[in-house]
Structures are given as C-alpha cells and as structure tokens.
Amino acid sequence: MLNKIIAPTTIKEFKTKMDNSETFVIKGDKEKFKDILTLDEIQTTINNGCNWNVPVSIIYHGARQLYISGDVAWSPQALNKTKVKEMLEANNSFMMMNQSQINKQVAELVTCIEDEFDMFGDAHIYVSPSAEASGYKAHRDRPQHKIYIQIEGTSNWQIFDYKDLDEEISFLEEEDENKHLVEKMNFELKAGDLLYMPPDTFHKVRNYEGARISLSIPFNPSHYGDMRKMDRTYIPLKDIWNNATASQ
Numbered sequence: 001m002l003n004k005i006i007a008p009t010t011i012k013e014f015k016t017k018m019d020n021s022e023t024f025v026i027k028g029d030k031e032k033f034k035d036i037l038t039l040d041e042i043q044t045t046i047n048n049g050c051n052w053n054v055p056v057s058i059i060y061h062g063a064r065q066l067y068i069s070g071d072v073a074w075s076p077q078a079l080n081k082t083k084v085k086e087m088l089e090a091n092n093s094f095m096m097m098n099q100s101q102i103n104k105q106v107a108e109l110v111t112c113i114e115d116e117f118d119m120f121g122d123a124h125i126y127v128s129p130s131a132e133a134s135g136y137k138a139h140r141d142r143p144q145h146k147i148y149i150q151i152e153g154t155s156n157w158q159i160f161d162y163k164d165l166d167e168e169i170s171f172l173e174e175e176d177e178n179k180h181l182v183e184k185m186n187f188e189l190k191a192g193d194l195l196y197m198p199p200d201t202f203h204k205v206r207n208y209e210g211a212r213i214s215l216s217i218p219f220n221p222s223h224y225g226d227m228r229k230m231d232r233t234y235i236p237l238k239d240i241w242n243n244a245t246a247s248q
Contacts, residue, residue, distance in 0.1 A: 037151055050096060121220075122219075128211055142170070145220075157189055
C-alpha cells in the first residue's frame with residue numbers, strides 16, 4: 001500500500017530524500033486517495049463522541065481546544081458535542097488524533113509505514129468545514145517524521161527555516177514570525193497530493209479555497225523501550241457472524 005500512495009516515487013527514492021532531511025511533495029490525481037478515508041467515516045466517528053481520552057480537538061486561536069464534560073453519568077468524561085457543533089458552525093477546523101484504526105485502509109497503511117521504516121506510527125485527521133477556517137500557529141513537530149495526505153480540497157502550506165530560536169520553542173505567535181522564520185517553500189497541496197516533512201520543520205497551514213479533509217501520519221523512531229506497536233488486526237465481524245449463523 002505504501003508503494004501505491006507514494007507512486008511514482010519509489011521507496012528507495014523516498015528513503016533517500018528522508019535521509020537528506022528534504023521536505024517534498026508528490027503530486028497525484030485528485031481521485032488518488034478518495035478510497036482511503038471518507039466524510040461518512042469521519043462523521044460516524046465524531047458522532048460517537050470519540051474515545052474520551054483522545055477526543056476531537058477544535059483548532060481555535062491557533063491551538064487545540066478540548067470541550068469535555070467530566071460530570072456525565074456512565075462515563076468519566078464525554079465530548080461536549082453541542083459546543084463542538086457550535087464551533088464547527090462558527091468556521092473552526094478540527095482534529096482527531098489516534099485514528100489509525102478508523103477503517104481497514106488507514107490501519108493497513110500506518111502498519112505498512114511502521115514496518116517499512118521501523119518506527120511507531122499514528123494517524124491524525126484534520127477537517128476544515130469551509131474556506132478560511134481556523135488553523136494552527138506556525139509550529140514544528142518533534143521527533144516525528146510526517147506524511148501528509150490531501151484527501152479532499154486544497155490547503156496552502158508555508159515551510160520555514162528558522163533563526164535565533166530557543167530549542168524549547170515549538171510554535172510562534174504571528175507577530176514573531178518575521179523575527180525568527182524565513183519562508184523556504186510556499187505551495188498548494190491539492191486532493192491527491194502527498195507531502196513528506198522531516199522532524200523539526202517549521203510550517204503553517206491554511207485553507208483558502210473551501211472545505212478540506214487531510215490525513216496526517218506521524219511516525220517516530222523506535223525509542224519506546226519495551227512498548228509494542230499497536231495491533232491493528234482487522235476483525236471481520238460480519239464474516240464471523242455470517243459463518244456462525246450459517247452453521248445454525
């Protein structure tokens with residue numbers, strides 16, 4: 001599956017660029033990723049409240065904002081879905097972390113990336129419901145590498161070099177960007193395109209042309225000690241059910 005999503009780039013070419021710490025885009029047909037993740041699957045996931053320990057996050061004022069209720073019967077915590085709905089209707093984007101098992105295709109892709117690069121992977125989903133929806137401040141992610149897949153819509157990316165910046169700083173307010181950041185790349189990622197970013201890459205993403213769905217796959221070096229990689233085995237419940245009922 002990895003071969004398919006990075007085509008026409010080969011895995012050898014991809015790894016060479018990774019080793020050189022290159023940020024690069026692989027252009028693709030707009031239909032290339034349409035079967036990886038659908039809006040229906042995202043809607044189903046967000047409406048089940050998401051798992052309370054990794055709930056949906058609204059992107060608000062350049063950062064993630066959680067809306068969680070801790071006084072709900074039968075659940076230690078629960079998503080405040082009324083507030084989330086209001087925030088989406090008010091033109092805010094949202095993110096769902098830890099979604100590497102949202103469907104069979106995403107699970108297989110993340111596991112394939114883990115196996116190929118000998119790293120620990122995850123999947124984050126980003127959705128902007130309209131043009132000019134909210135986005136993060138300029139920031140960098142460490143220590144993860146990142147593959148970013150544009151499923152629907154268009155997002156504008158700025159990639160920066162940085163200067164005179166303390167090691168512990170991971171994001172910048174807009175008024176500080178000119179002081180510490182120098183634009184290196186500026187491009188549009190369209191449906192069917194794939195982006196790779198090495199760790200420590202300062203970037204900023206906005207969508208100006210309408211709604212978008214993106215899948216971000218961060219993967220970290222194997223430094224988790226004795227922790228195991230996630231078991232993403234697909235459970236074919238319908239087949240198990242049908243086989244059992246057929247024998248009755």
